[in-house]
Amino acid sequence: MKSRIVVLICWLVTSVSAVASGIPAHEFFLKNGMKVIIKEDHRAPTVAHMVWYRTGAIDEVNGTTGVAHVLEHMMFKGTKTLKPGEFSARVAALGGRENAFTSKDYTAYFQQIEKSRLPKVMALEADRMANLLLDKKEFEKEIKVVMEERRLRTDDQPIPLVYEALNAVAFTAHPYRHPIVGWMDDLQNMTVEDARAWYERWYAPNNAVLVVVGDVNPKETLALAEKYYGHIPRKAVGNTRPQVEPTQRGIRRVTVKAPAENPYVSLAFKAPALRDVEKDEEVYALDVLSAVLDGYDNARLNAKLVRTDRVANSAGASYSPIGRGPALFILDGVPASGVTTEQLEKRLRDEVERIAQHGVDEGELKRVKTQLIAEQIYKRDSTFGQAMEIGMMELSGLSHRDIDRIIDKLRAVTAEQVQAVAQKYFSNDNLTVATLYPLPLEEKKATPMASLRH
Known part of the structure; x- marks a missing residue:
């Protein structure tokens, strides 16, 4: 996960x-x-x-x-x-x-x-x-x-x-x-x-x-x-060509066979990356959506799929919008005994669809945002954590001076914005599904076979 x-x-x-x-x-x-x-x-x-x-x-x-x-x-x-x-x-x-x-x-x-x-x-x-x-x-x-x-x-x-x-x-x-x-x-x-x-x-x-x-x-x-450092001469550093990813035109699937204890499935949806801190409002809503699904112990995926319905041994969501390239919003999980990866795939998507249809209430939204911000404050309480934060922002094309503004934007995310991105970015045209087919653990390890279908 x-x-x-x-x-x-x-x-x-x-x-x-x-x-x-x-x-x-x-x-x-x-x-x-x-x-x-x-x-x-x-x-x-x-x-x-x-x-x-x-x-x-x-x-x-x-x-x-x-x-x-x-x-x-x-x-x-x-x-x-x-x-x-x-x-x-x-x-x-x-x-x-x-x-x-x-x-x-x-x-x-x-x-x-x-x-x-x-x-x-x-x-x-x-x-x-x-x-x-x-x-x-x-x-x-x-x-x-x-x-x-x-x-x-x-x-x-x-x-x-x-x-x-x-x-x-x-x-x-x-x-x-x-x-x-x-x-x-x-x-x-x-x-x-x-x-x-x-x-x-x-x-x-x-x-x-x-x-x-x-x-x-x-x-x-x-x-x-x-x-x-000042005496080291500058160089004519080359540029990398953009290599813009073409528009996806339908669901893609890949199956990996490898020795493992359990099957596993991961769903990756194309989603926007953060380029403009002031204008890219959907990025903040998508991150809050990820937290609603998997931002704390009692978040929706764990509460519903693992604890209540017991269709998954684990289930998660993740979204990383800061980087030089495109971003993915990922749902993943390990199905419980007797549950297929296809069934878990549907249940993961159902939880997003539930938010798309019914939204999140203000109480849940407030809990999620408070939890996330508190978590980050705790984790950044070190000189190394601060240096990591500054460097990653700078090298991803943003500025360390944007950090405060990002927090302001996240605090301002509304329930309506979370529902809107749940409705917009989770169609088949944005989706790639990877499934692990477990082989016996005692089987000799060989180069795994991956069948790709676009």
């Missing part, structure tokens, strides 16, 4: 000022084009330091899918001054923790550190922005690690296999159809030159956002940014 924690990671967020000290974030640009966002939070003597690159799986092309993620791995494999693995060892020696992640829309690197160690991690991060070494032998070892990661997290996991197939069918032209980790054949044929070309094309200060949140002074932190 996709949880609200995952889906709303940068959505329904409370403002940084409400979470922490009430001081707004400071925004600067270095002369080389690097954007710098600094947020003070003096509750603890720690700092979250993040560098976000505006490149991810969305920028990849057929034949080299997964290269953004592969380069993320290679960023830890040495520079002109550091040996492979030395970056992580130095951060650990400073008492900090660090990691990185690649998404469809961006790639980010972070360290959490005691505040006096900030200059040292800035120096380390700036070094690999400018001086990464891509050694063929190190690449050949690391590409095997990535392939094994794909086997463990996708090929041997039934639900990730379903979502991989779902995206591949829901999107016919847009690169969101590709998995972030890449298709296995592309990984098997990837070379160190592919990774080097990606680094040279996208890893530049003018294609990056530096986010620093914690017990810092903005002027002093900006001076550090200028010292460590």
Whole structure:
């Protein structure tokens, strides 16, 4: 199940000022084009330091899918001054923790550190922005690690296999159809030159956002940014073509066969993404609709399908409107014993139709919005959470300054708006259905067969 924690990671967020000290974030640009966002939070003597690159799986092309993620791995494999693995060892020696992640829309690197160690991690991060070494032998070892990661997290996991197939069918032209980790054949044929070309094309200060949140002074932190990042020359960063998804003209289905304990079904409806915070009113109503269905323990899907009617072992709804590409509204569930996936598919759609026909009452709407906002306030009560929030907004084409306004818009959603989007976006013409057909768990794992019907 996709949880609200995952889906709303940068959505329904409370403002940084409400979470922490009430001081707004400071925004600067270095002369080389690097954007710098600094947020003070003096509750603890720690700092979250993040560098976000505006490149991810969305920028990849057929034949080299997964290269953004592969380069993320290679960023830890040495520079002109550091040996492979030395970056992580130095951060650990400073008492900090660090990691990185690649998404469809961006790639980010972070360290959490005691505040006096900030200059040292800035120096380390700036070094690999400018001086990464891509050694063929190190690449050949690391590409095997990535392939094994794909086997463990996708090929041997039934639900990730379903979502991989779902995206591949829901999107016919847009690169969101590709998995972030890449298709296995592309990984098997990837070379160190592919990774080097990606680094040279996208890893530049003018294609990056530096986010620093914690017990810092903005002027002093900006001076550090200028010292460590300001000398790195800007590049002529390429643009990714839009690859607009064609209009869907009917229901699409995919069946995945894989060893699993239970069947599973996921319904993905094309829905609008957030592009204009002021004008895209339907986005806010769709997010509230998702919360009405699956925003808390006693939300409609769990209360009706799991607890009362017992037609599902689990049932959920999710919607993630913030991103560089198109959005999906997803309903999913595991049918109870004796219930088919077709029957559960109908029951999931019935719950949306019930809202389309009868709406939601004001009491339920108020509970849902209060719950969601309170949940986000709790989850963002950390320097790292605030840095994540700022970075994801910025790298998705929005601004961290939009956060307060988004909350205002969500608070203003009416019952009539929720009913209207339930009526508008859940037709067959917008729908892709992915179904897991469980094979015996003891069966030897082989490459799953997926039959695609458009």
